[in-house]
Amino acid sequence: MTEVSRTVSTKAILLGNEAIARGIVEAGCLVASAYPGTPSSEILPAVAKFADELGSPMAVEWGVNEKVAFEVAAAASFTGARSCAVMKQVGLNVAADPFMSAAHFQLKGGMLLVVADDPGPHSSQTEQDSRYFAMFAKVPCFDPCSAAEAREMVFDAFDLSERFGIITMLRPSVRVDHCRQDVELGELRPPKGQVKFDKEPSRWVCLPASVKVNHPRLNAKVEEIRAAFETEFEKYNYEVPSKEKSVLGIVASGVCFSVVSDILKGWGREDVAVLKIGTPHPLPVKMVTDFISRQPKVLFLEETYPVMEMQLPDRTGILGRWNGIVPGAGELLPETVADILAKILGMDHPAGEGSPLLRQAMEELKITPRKPMLCPGCPHRASFFSIRQALPNAVNPSDIGCYTLGVNQKAVDAVMDMGASVTMGSGFFLVHKAAGMERPIVSTIGDSTFFHMGLPGLASAVYNRHAFVLAILDNSTTAMTGGQANPAVGEKLRKGDAGRKVDIEAVCRGCGVTFVRTIEAYDVGAGKEAVKEAWEHAKSRSEPAVIIFRHPCMLLRPQQSAVQVKVDPEKCIGCKFCINFFNCPGLVFDEKKSKAYIDERFCVSCGVCVSVCPHGAIGEISGEGE
């Protein structure tokens, strides 16, 4: 899915994630593994692409989830090779277990963990700051301010990791991952040809007894690394002094540094000093306190939690999140930073949104942000419609992926994290059973997510005899993140690297599920029948039943017959049933005429909506006779 612009001399326009990928390959990494998650998803495909281009021997693979990806990479580093694991912030929650352990090891090969954070959040269920995780695990963290710096940091993170035998974290935020910038391209530094795993149980077996050695050693490493950050890393930690007598000092990390730099330049403020910190953990405290001591007051700008602020021994006189000067949530957009600065500097800054006329126009024209929707022709839409119509009274837990957007069709009631649709199905079953009540439950999960974390929940449900229907919406890809392969697809990332498909039906049967049925997702009639039957089966035998709704994602541009549709205005009674329960961008409502109609700008002629209107108003345009 990744496209890389052609090289002109040694520079190319790269996405931040591609720049990181370039660094990983150039640095001679030998094993890289990831699970896709926005904003990190483009890194691994770009690693594979650059590895092909630069002729690196490295292995590049999707793990079924982040814990798998992390452990694969960690073991590789035990042999002395450089390795890398890539994920998004909530992915690190899944990999938290091995991550906390890995911090205690005296590693051999350099291990880099890239965790992409999503302040804002643009595509996540949390705004958590992975730098906290670095603090929690007591490992060093790099916080890049641009794509170019992110690439540069990869090399230093690997070196640091090898020098101290500690895993290092690179934490780009979404604006770095998805920035597009001109970036210097380098050559491949070939990975070590030889790897060697030495049997050393005291080193590689994490028995409780080892903690007595490991933890104090880790504490010592943190202090040594802090000392290194104070003195050796001026390329990431430096002061941009004020030209005039300073009225304010700003300590900024990550992309906040870039944002504040452009604002100060735009305003022509030469009386503000900035300390840029690229290594927020462990914080170079001496450097920061020295800066603070030379400023009349100091503002801290970092995303999303007060990680640097918290490491200060003394916060007197500091402006930041702890005293509410900087908001406690949300992205530090230029407008937000400008507002904060204007207030502190006592400036009259013309707020960007300020036009009352524009606000009035938006109200009059009823213009609001357009909410995300499933694509026209998306198979999930049809599946959700079948599920909802079959058992209108059901509880519908769902999962993380495009299908979360089924909430628009009132077919998704609860979403927590990856795999939780299955386990919430169990929870809803148990609570009703214990209370002596009955209510149908239909959980929905995608193919990639099913392998990611749905499988343990299913095994548990079979074992414990939980009655619910699990609908696996198999669109043959990991769609939300841009279409990565997964075990149900079987493809791998590098050229000539063959994978093998894992059969979902067989997996479910193997877990002990006795009702496994596969349906063409577009076939709403068959879908409804299957859901009803599955629930009867689950209820009567007190066990989970599985339906696999299968049809390729529209991003894969499947070849399918075009069914041109129209809404008959005579038959349409304006009930909005299709809008409320089907929610296709190609099917819209004309409020003035109080009729639905097909918006040909968006309709892809999938034909599914024909079976949706209870009044038969949506029909196929037949070739003749019209």
Add this chain to the structure above:
Amino acid sequence: MQYVIVGIGGQGILFASKVLGKIALERGESVIGSEVHGMAQRGGSVISHFKVGDYRSPLVMAGEADILLAFDQNEAVRNLHFLKKKGSLVVNVHDRAALENSALAGMIRDREISVHSLEGYALLKEHMGGNFLFLNVLLMGAMCGAGVSGLSLGEVSRAVKELSPPQFQDANMKVLALGAEAISGGR
């Protein structure tokens, strides 16, 4: 030069910043911009920022964009606050009547914004058999036609050609000219 490019997920908005980036690279200029991926790309409001010149931050601040390139008229209005005074709006329009809203017209007049609009869907229906996937290239053409970006049609067409898959090259060249003509012909 600071651009804000807006539209709805699925309209091919990211292509525009790729074209701008390619041209800047060839001119030896620095670029930085910010895109949206993931959830918001699924049919929701999409915004992409792009800055050519000596900038560090990937984001354009409200009130500072030179050009607002809008693939959708509603998104244009929603993001009009990004334009600086005397900035230029290049917009695909589907409902002209709405653009005549008096408050909106007042704001455009107050801020001295120059508006360059075209009816992209109607044009693509007439000339490209209703293939709306060409909207992104059409708008790039329109931006050239409006003469607001400092980019020549030749430069843009070379970049578009190199970035398009071979089977779309000819059609893209046709659409680009169509967009340029639609705008230079008048408002």
